[in-house]
Amino acid sequence: MSFNCKLNQISRTIFNMRLPVSIAVISTIALVPVYAQEAETPEEGKSGISAMMEKIQVTARKREESLQEAPLSLTAFSGDGLEARGIENISEIGGVTPNLTYQNSPGAGGSSSVATVYIRGVGQRDFLGTIDNGVGFYVDGVYIARTVGATVDLLDVDRVEVLRGPQGTLFGRNSVGGAVALYSKKPTENFEGYVDATIGTDSLAKLKVSVNGALADNLFGNFSALNATQDGYVSRPAGGDLGDDDILALRGSLLWEAADDVEVSLILDHSTENENGPAFEISDAGTLVDGSFAAFYNNVLQAETCGYPAGISSTDPICYNNQYATEGENLGTAPTYSDTTAWGANLQVTWDINDNLQLKSITAYRDLDAEFARDADASPLTVVHFYDSFEASQFTQEIQLMGSTEDGKLNWITGLYYFDEEGNNRNINDFAIANFDSDNDFTTTSSAIYAQATYSFTEKLDLTLGVRYSDEEKTFDPTQVVISSNIGLENGSLLLPLGLNKIDVKETTPMANLAYKATDELMIYASYTEGFRSGGFVQRIFPALDTVPSFGPEYVESYELGFKYDSNDKPFSVSGAVFQMDYTDIQVRTQNPGFVGFFEANVGSAEISGFELESKLAFADYWFIEAAVGYTDAKFTNIDVEPPLAAVVTVDSKFDHVPEWSGNISLARDVEFENGSLVTTRLSANYHTEYFNNPDNTAGIVTPEVTLVDLTVLWRSPDEVYGVDFGLKNLTDETYITAGYQSNVGTTEIIRDRGRQWYASFRYSFY
Numbered sequence: 001m002s003f004n005c006k007l008n009q010i011s012r013t014i015f016n017m018r019l020p021v022s023i024a025v026i027s028t029i030a031l032v033p034v035y036a037q038e039a040e041t042p043e044e045g046k047s048g049i050s051a052m053m054e055k056i057q058v059t060a061r062k063r064e065e066s067l068q069e070a071p072l073s074l075t076a077f078s079g080d081g082l083e084a085r086g087i088e089n090i091s092e093i094g095g096v097t098p099n100l101t102y103q104n105s106p107g108a109g110g111s112s113s114v115a116t117v118y119i120r121g122v123g124q125r126d127f128l129g130t131i132d133n134g135v136g137f138y139v140d141g142v143y144i145a146r147t148v149g150a151t152v153d154l155l156d157v158d159r160v161e162v163l164r165g166p167q168g169t170l171f172g173r174n175s176v177g178g179a180v181a182l183y184s185k186k187p188t189e190n191f192e193g194y195v196d197a198t199i200g201t202d203s204l205a206k207l208k209v210s211v212n213g214a215l216a217d218n219l220f221g222n223f224s225a226l227n228a229t230q231d232g233y234v235s236r237p238a239g240g241d242l243g244d245d246d247i248l249a250l251r252g253s254l255l256w257e258a259a260d261d262v263e264v265s266l267i268l269d270h271s272t273e274n275e276n277g278p279a280f281e282i283s284d285a286g287t288l289v290d291g292s293f294a295a296f297y298n299n300v301l302q303a304e305t306c307g308y309p310a311g312i313s314s315t316d317p318i319c320y321n322n323q324y325a326t327e328g329e330n331l332g333t334a335p336t337y338s339d340t341t342a343w344g345a346n347l348q349v350t351w352d353i354n355d356n357l358q359l360k361s362i363t364a365y366r367d368l369d370a371e372f373a374r375d376a377d378a379s380p381l382t383v384v385h386f387y388d389s390f391e392a393s394q395f396t397q398e399i400q401l402m403g404s405t406e407d408g409k410l411n412w413i414t415g416l417y418y419f420d421e422e423g424n425n426r427n428i429n430d431f432a433i434a435n436f437d438s439d440n441d442f443t444t445t446s447s448a449i450y451a452q453a454t455y456s457f458t459e460k461l462d463l464t465l466g467v468r469y470s471d472e473e474k475t476f477d478p479t480q481v482v483i484s485s486n487i488g489l490e491n492g493s494l495l496l497p498l499g500l501n502k503i504d505v506k507e508t509t510p511m512a513n514l515a516y517k518a519t520d521e522l523m524i525y526a527s528y529t530e531g532f533r534s535g536g537f538v539q540r541i542f543p544a545l546d547t548v549p550s551f552g553p554e555y556v557e558s559y560e561l562g563f564k565y566d567s568n569d570k571p572f573s574v575s576g577a578v579f580q581m582d583y584t585d586i587q588v589r590t591q592n593p594g595f596v597g598f599f600e601a602n603v604g605s606a607e608i609s610g611f612e613l614e615s616k617l618a619f620a621d622y623w624f625i626e627a628a629v630g631y632t633d634a635k636f637t638n639i640d641v642e643p644p645l646a647a648v649v650t651v652d653s654k655f656d657h658v659p660e661w662s663g664n665i666s667l668a669r670d671v672e673f674e675n676g677s678l679v680t681t682r683l684s685a686n687y688h689t690e691y692f693n694n695p696d697n698t699a700g701i702v703t704p705e706v707t708l709v710d711l712t713v714l715w716r717s718p719d720e721v722y723g724v725d726f727g728l729k730n731l732t733d734e735t736y737i738t739a740g741y742q743s744n745v746g747t748t749e750i751i752r753d754r755g756r757q758w759y760a761s762f763r764y765s766f767y
Contacts, residue, residue, distance in 0.1 A: 048084040048668060048670060048678075048680025048682070048714050049084075049618055049622070049623075049624040049668055049670050049680065051078065051080035051081045051083070051084040052081050052084050052085065052616070052624055052626065052668065053571050053616055053618050053624060054078050054080065054081055055067070055068070055566075056076045056077070056078050056081075056159060058070055058074065058076050058159070058161050059161075059183075060072060060074050060161055060163050060181075061170065061413075061452070061454075061464075062170050062400060062402065062413050062452075063402060063411065063413070066566075068523075068564045068565075068566035068573055068575065069523070069564075071462070071464075071513055071515035071523065071525035071527070071562070071564075072163065072164075072165070072513070072525070072527065072560075072562070073163070073164040073165060073560060073562055073577040073579070073612055074161060074162065074163055074164070075097045075098075075100075075161075075162045075164075075614065075628075076159055076160065076161045076162070077093065077096075077159060077160050078158070078159050079154070079156070079157040079158050079159060079185065082154060082157065082160065083725075084668075084680060084682070084712075084714065085666070085682065085684070085712070086682070086710060086712035086725070086727045086729070087154070088153055088154055089151065089152070089153050089154065090102065090115075090150075090151060090152050090153075090154060090160070090180070090182065091103065091104055091115065091151045093160060093162065093180075095664060095686035095708065096628070096664050096684075096686065097162050097628070098612045098613070098614065098628045098629055098630025098662050098663060098664075099119060099120050099164060099610065099612055099630035099631075099632050099662060100117075100118070100119050100162055100164075100178075100630075100662075101116070101117065101118040101119075101123070101657050101658065101659065101662075101688075101691070102115065102116075102117050102180070103115070103116045103117075103657065103738065103739055104116075104151045104278070104738075104739065104751075105125070105657075105693070105739040105741075105751075106277075106278045106280075106338075106372075106374075106739075106741075107125060107126055107127065107741055108126070108386060108540075108741065108743060109127060109372055109374075109386060109388045109390075110277045110278065110280075110336065110337075110338055110372040110373055110374030110386060110388065111127065111148050111278075111338050111340065111370055111372040111388070111390075112151075112245075112273060112275045112277060112278050112338040112340075112372075113148060113149045113150065113151045113152075113273055113338070113340050113370075114127045114147050114148050114150070114151070115137070115147045115150035115151045116147070116657060116739075117133075117134075117135040117137070117147070117150075117177075117180065118134070118135065118177065118657045118658055119135050119162070119164050119165075119177045119178035120164055120165060120177060120178065120579065120581065120608060120610065120632055121177075121581075121583075121606075121608045121610075121632050121634035121655050121658045122134045122135070122176055122177030122178070122556065122581075122583065122608070123135050123177055123657055124147065125656065125657065125694070125695075127146065127147045127148050127390070128425065128536075128539050129146070129390070129392060129421075129423045129425050129440070129442040129444075130440070130442055130474070130476055130536040130537040130538075130539050131536045131587075131600065132173065132444075132533050132534050132536065133145070133147060133173070133175070133533075134175070134176055134177040134533060135175055135177040135178050135179065135180060136167060136171055136172065136173055136175030136178075136179040136180070137150050137179075137180050137182075138171070138172070138179060138180070138181040138182065139181075139182050139183075139184075139269075139344075139346075140182070140183055140184055140267055140346050140348075141181075141183075141346075141348070141362050141398075142172075142344070142346055142362065142364040142366070142396055143171070143172035143173050143396060143419065144366065145173070145366075145392065145394050145419075145421050145444070146368055146390075146392050146423075148340060148368060148370050148390055149271070149273075149340050149342045149368060149370070152182075152249070152271070153226055153228060153247060153249060154182075155184075155208065155210075155224050155226050155249055155251055156184055156185045156210050156222065156224045156251060157182060157183070157184060157185070158183045158184055158185045158186065159183050160180070160181070160182050160183075161179075161180075161181040161183075162178065162179075162180055162181075163178050163179045163180075163181070164178045164577070164579075164612070165177075165178055165529055165531075165556075165558045165560060165579060165581070166178075166509070166529045166530055166531025166556045166557075166558050167179045167529075167531060168468055168509030168510075168511060168529055168530050168531035168532070169450055169452050169466035169467065169468045169509065169510075169511045169529075170413070170415075170450060170452060170466070170468075172396065172398065172417055172419060172448075173419065173446060174448075174468065174470055174507075174509060174531055174532055174533070175531065176531040176532060176533045176554065176555075176556045177531075177556070184222075184251065184253065184267065185212075185222060185253075186222070186253070186255055186265070187212055187213075187220035187221050187222040187253055187254065187255040188212060188213075188220055188222075188255075189213070189214040189220050190212065190213065190767070191212070191213035191214070191767070192211075192212050192213065192765070192766065192767045193209070193210050193211035193212055193213075193765070193766055194208075194209070194210055194763055194764065194765040194766070195207075195208070195209050195763070195764050196208040196209075196761055196762070196763040196764075197761065197762050197763075198228075198725075198759055198760065198761040198762075199759065199760055200230075200757060200758055200759030200760065201230075201754070201756075201757040201758055201759070202230050202231040202232075202233060202754070202757075203229070203230060203231045204228075204229075204230040204757075204759060205228070205229050205230070206226070206227070206228040206229075206761075207225075207226070207227050207228075208224070208225070208226050209224065209225045210222070210223070210224040210225075211223050211224075215254075218256060218257040218258070219254065219255070219256050219257075220254070220255045220256075221252070221253065221254050221255075222251075222252070222253045223251070223252045223253075224250070224251045224252075225248075225249070225250050225251075226247065226248070226249040226250075227247070227248050227249075228245055228246075228247045229244075229245060229246050229247075230244060230245040231244055232244035232276055232279065233279060233328075233754050233755075234279040234280070234281055234328060234329065234330050234752075235328060235329045235330070236276070236329070236330045236331075236332065236336070237329070237331065238331075238332065238333040238380075240276035240277075240336060240337070241276060242276050242277050242278060242279045242280060242330055242336065243276075243278060243279030243751075243754065244275050244276050245273075245275060246273065246274050246275050247271065247272070247273050248271065248272045249269070249270070249271040249272075250269065250270045250271070251267070251268070251269045251270075252267075252268045252269075253265065253266065253267040253268070254266045261351060261352040261353070262349070262350070262351050262352075263349070263350045264347075264348070264349050264350075265346075265347070265348040265349075265350075266345070266346070266347050266348075267344075267345070267346040267348075268343075268344070268345050268346075269342075269343060269344050270341075270342070270343040271340075271341070271342050271343070272339075272340065272341045273338065273339065273340040273341075274337075274338075274339050275337070275338045275339075276336060276337060276338070277336045277337055277338045277372065277373075277374050278338070278374075278739075278751055279751050279752065279754075280330060280374065280376070280378070280741075280749045280750070280751055281325070281326075281327065281328070281329070281330055281378065281749065281750055281751070281752070282322075282324055282325045282330070282377070282378035282379075282747060282748070282749055283325055283700050283701070283740075283748050283749065283750045284322065284325060284700055284747070284748040285320055285321050285322050285324060285325060285377070285746075285747060286745070286746025286747045286748060287311065287312050287320070287321045287322070287746075288312065289746035291746075292745060292746025292747075293377075293383050293384055293431055293432040293433060293745040293746055293747070294320050294321070294377075294383060294432075294746050294747065295308075295746070296432050296433055296486075297320050297381065297383050297432040298311035298312075298319055298320060298321070299311070300486070301432060301486060302318055302319060302320075305318055305319060306318065306319035306320070306321075317380070318381070320377065320379055320381050320383050324377070324378050324379040325378075328752075330375070330378045331378055331379050331380065332374070332375025332376075332377065332378045332379060332380075333375065333379075333380045334373070334374075334375035334382070334385045334430075335373045335375075335387075336373060336374045336375050337371075337372065337373055338370075338372040339370065339371045339372065340368070340369070340370040340371075340372075341368075341369045341370070342366070342367065342368045342369070343366070343367055344364065344365065344366035344367070345364065345365050345366075346362070346363075346364040347361075347362075347363045347364070348360065348361065348362050348363075349361045356403050356404050356405065356406065357401070357402075357403040358400075358401070358402050358403065359399075359400070359401050360399070360400040360401075360402070361397075361398070361399055361400075362396070362397070362398040362400075363396070363397050364395070364396045364397075365393070365394070365395050365396075366393065366394050367392075367393045368390065368391065368392045368393070368423075369390075369391050370388075370389070370390040370391075371388070371389045371390070372387075372388050372390075373385075373386060373387040373388070374386050376743075376747055376749065377747055378749075382430055382431075382432065383431070383432045383747070384431055384432070384743075384745055384747055385429070385430040385431070386427070386429055387427065387428040387429070387430075388425065388426070388427055389424070389425070389426045390423070390424075390425050391423055391424045391425075392421060392422070392423030392424075393421070393422060393423065394419065394420065394421040395418075395419075395420045395421075396417075396418065396419050396420075397416075397417075397418045398415060398416065398417045398418070399415055399416045400413060400414075400415040401413070401414050401415065402414075408456070409455060409456045410453060410454070410455050410456075411453065411454045412451070412452065412453035412454070413451070413452050413453075414449075414450065414451040414452075415449070415450050415451075416447075416448070416449055417446070417447065417448040417449075417450070418446070418447050418448075419444070419445070419446040419447075420443075420444075420445050420446075421442075421443060421444045421445075422441075422442070422443045423441070423442050423443075424439070424440065424441050424442070425440050425442070425539070426438065426439045426440070427440075427540070428483075431596075431745065432486065433485070433486055433487050434482055434483075434484065434485040434486060434487060434489055434542075435482070435483040435484045435485070436480065436481070436482060436483060436495065436542060437480070437481050437483050438478065438479075438480040438495070438539070438540070439478070439479040439480070440476065440477070440478045440479070440480070440539055441475075441476075441477040441478075442474070442475065442476050442477070442537075443473075443474065443475045444472065444473070444474050444534075445472065445473045445474075446470060446471070446472040446473075446534075447470070447471050447472075448468055448469060448470040448471070449468070449469050450466070450467065450468035450469070451466065451467060452464065452465070452466030452467075452511070453465060453466070459517070460516055460517040460518070461514075461515070461516050461517075462513075462514070462515045462516075463512075463513070463514055463515075464511075464512070464513040464514075464515070465510075465511070465512055465513075466510065466511040466512075467508065467509070467510045467511070468508070468509050469506075469507075469508050470505075470506070470507050470508075470509070470532075471504075471505075471506050472504070472505045472506075472534045473502065473503070473504045473505075474502070474503050474504075474534065474535070474536060474537070475500055475501065475502050476500075476501045476502075476536075476537040476539075476548060476550075477499070477500050477501070478495075478496045478498075478501075478539070478548065479494075479498065480494065480495035480496045480541065481493065481494055481495065482495070489543075493544065494544060495541050495542055495543065495544045495545070496541055496544070496545060496548055497545075497546060497547065497548070501537060501548045501550065503534075503535055503536075503537075503550055503552075505532075505534050505535060505552075505553050507532050507553065509529075509530040509531055509532060510528075510530055511527065511528065511529040511530065512527065512528045512529075513525060513526070513527040513528075514526050514527070520568055521565055521566055521567055521568055522563065522564070522565045523563065523564045523565075524561075524562070524563045525560075525561075525562050525563070525564075526559075526560065526561050526562075527558075527559075527560045527562075528557070528558070528559055528560075529557075529558045529560075530555070530556065530557050530558070531555070531556050531558075532553045532554065532555045532556070533553060533554050533587070534553050535550060535551045535552040535553050535587070535602075536550065536551060536587075536600070537549070537550050537551075538550070538551070538597070538598075538599050538600055540596075540597035540598070541595065541597055542595060542596040542597060543594070543595065543596075549599055549600075549601075551587055551600045551601050551602050552585060552602050553585065553602075554583070554584065554585045554586050554587050554602065555583075555584050555585055556581055556582070556583050556584075557581065557582045557584075558579060558580070558581045558582075559579065559580045559581070560577055560578070560579045560580075561577065561578050561579075562575070562576060562577035562578070563575065563576055563577075571616075571617065571618035571619075572615075572616070572617045572618075573615065573616050574613075574614070574615035574616075575613075575614050575615075576611065576612060576613040576614070577611060577612050578609075578610075578611040579608075579609065579610060579611065580607070580608075580609045581607070581608040581609070582605075582607060583604075583605065583606040583607070583608055584605045585602040585604075585605070586602065586603070586604035586605060586606060587600050587601070587602060588600070588601060588602070588603050588604040588639070588647075588648070588649060588695065589648045589649070589695045589696075590603060590641055590645040590646060590647055590648055591645065591646050591647075591648055592644055592645055592646070593644065593646055596745060597743075598648070599645055601641070601645055603639055603640050603641045603642075603645070603647065604636055604638065604639050604640075604649070605636070605637050605638045606634060606635060606636045606637055606655075607634075607635055607637055608632065608633065608634045608635075609632075609633050610630065610631040610632040610633055611630070611631050612628070612629070612630045612631075613628065613629050613630075614626075614627075614628040615627055615628070622669055622670040622671065622672075623667070623668070623669055623670075624667070624668040624669075624670075625665070625666070625667050625668075626664075626665070626666055627663070627664070627665040627666075628663055628664050628665075629661070629662070629663035630661070630662045630663065631660065631661055632658055632659070632660060632662075633660065634654075634655040634658050635651075636649065636650070636651045636652075636653060636655075637651065638651065639651055648695050648696050649695050649696070649697075653695065653696075653697055654691070654692055654697055655691075655692075656691070656692045656693060656694050656695050656697070657691055657692075657693065658691055659688040659689045659690065659691040659703075660689045660691075661687070661688065661689045662687065662688040662689075663686075663687050663688075664684060664685065664686045664687065665684065665685055666682055666683065666684030666685070667682070667683050667684075668680060668681065668682040668683075669681050669682075675718055676718030676719075677715065677716060677717050677718050678715070678716045679713065679714065679715050679716075680712075680713070680714040681711075681712070681713050681714075682710075682711070682712045682713075682714075683709070683710075683711050684709070684710045684711075684712075685707055685708065685709050685710075686707070686708045686710075687705075687706070687707045687708075688705070688706065689705045690702055690703060690704045690705045691703050693737075693739055693740040693741070694740070694741070694742060696742065698740070698742045698748065700740070700742070700748045700750070701737060701739075701740025701741065701742055701748060701749075701750055702737065702740075703736065703737050703738060703739070703740075704736050704737065706734055706736050707734075708729075708730050708731075708732075708734060709730070709731040709732050710727065710728065710729050710730070710731060711727065711728045711731055712725065712726070712727040712728075713725070713726045713727070714726075720765060721764065721765050721766070721767075722763070722764060722765075723761075723762075723763040723765070724760070724761065724762055724763070725759075725760070725761040725763070726758075726759070726760050726761075727758065727759050727760075728756065728757070728758050729756070729757045729758075729759075730753065730754075730755060730756045730757060731756065732756075733755050733756040734753065734755075735752060735753065735755060736752065736753055737750045737751070737752055737753075738751050738752065738753050739751040
């Protein structure tokens, strides 16, 4: 399809939007300049409003530029801005970023720290090492391969950038849905630091400590620590209430100015989470699900007492049914825990060869060691129990060379990228039908070369072209055996053949972007980008197969029109983008009749369209308002499944983890007292329509349409030495499903929101 046709499709998308909210938002934005006439910029450095209105410098294109100058759909928050908004965990940015779902969703495992992230309808729902992420997660320029451990508390963050759409040129693993990039604060020569203590709901106790300063001539350091605990909120009579937190995080960074033109940075981090596990509850035992483990348990293992139909409603504790589905409680007795340890080292060397040429090296190593288990039947019986150990280590090396011509008309960057990961994921699954031991080794090696250049034809018109060539190889070496069986399987029999399985993918992904500065305040742009996600292997198999199922890459082509307006003399900015994406060879979940577990396969294609609109305004000296809305229309256009596989989704299925509408609005007010102290009050509302938590569109695990209201009040002393923060989250105490899981063994599990929470933080800063 031609580019012009795509632009016409994008234009029609705007007029097909049905929501009155869009009219309200557009009307509000149209009125904003009227109110802005009386606006003044709040005093920098003291105001909560100034932190939220701050003009942020971003590096989404690997060179520093203003957020409003970057011609792409990008949301960014400074560390101070996140603090002013009461955001302390990376997952909370989903509430203030349109078309982003950032959810803690443990899936089949039991890890408390697994992230499920979707941008514009593209993401990943499983943590397995044989499947790549749909949305890339980056910390200080380093790609983090695994979603285990990706729901992190924010510790000394400089900024967070959310890039929407395929990142097929400049980012490490060719993220097809977008990228979330977190950057920590750089050390400076100024001696400063803080101690911050927080208390709150369910015995919340959090302590953060940070110290920054010069260690020697031209050597600076920043050292931070976080310890956080909170009780669980789903009762477990067997011990260990679920949904608790117990986190220790350490971060240290050194900055050495080795010469006038050479800078060396070393960043070290270490974190541990030792918790009881996510707040799963059983909502349906699955006794009426055809082929479910509950039915096998009742009708075969306990047929005399629990056989159909009596076993469906029997209150005899030996029968497995919905007598164990109790709200706010999990009656499981098998081991349930989630322990995660992760650490990393990041060495960056930057050499300014001359005024127009810079060479940068990023060398990083990361290690992940996690162990988690859960009683998925939530009963004292043995129906569905999971255990996982997950180990992974990765090494990355990137070399960037960037420069510009003397006249500044051409800016360019080229680079080499190398990624190497190896890991092991062992599952011990104790089911009613059998007990399995699945020990799986996996590796991924990726190398790439890329280049991107921006040429300024005039002071107003810029053209950017980029391309990346990627070569990725994956291996999968399974050892999957039957430990014991209630269905006549031989102990020790293999589920998959022994031996190394390998796939290799080579792809070239281009991009093009045209930006026009219509005025000093308004920029409009159009872009075309491509991205791909590598294939992988199906890991969870039962009964035995004589070959290892695999699947190939999926592809996204994205067309985008956008604008950015930033007033030169008023604290007002607004940006928006309309997009259309062709999503092909989608890695869709399918079933193989008679087999437990899902089979990923390239059987789908889809079209995704929508828009984002974001605005900020400071007015009447001490007031601030920001609003954002996002719309995503994701539709399967084709599902083509070849036997023996059977489709789980159809062209009428809804995308999982993708609300059609999302939005937020907040109002903040600074009040400065005569003694110079300052109070900032912020009231905010985050909204999204309902979305499914699995591709099957299971009705029992839908996250409903919900509006969450938060309130934060911040006080700072005149010299900013002392500070107190008070907050209420989920002010109206909405009780709703935040995540859910239904496997094809029959049980349906949900995680509900904790409900209304309060917190109070006390900070002492020193300079």
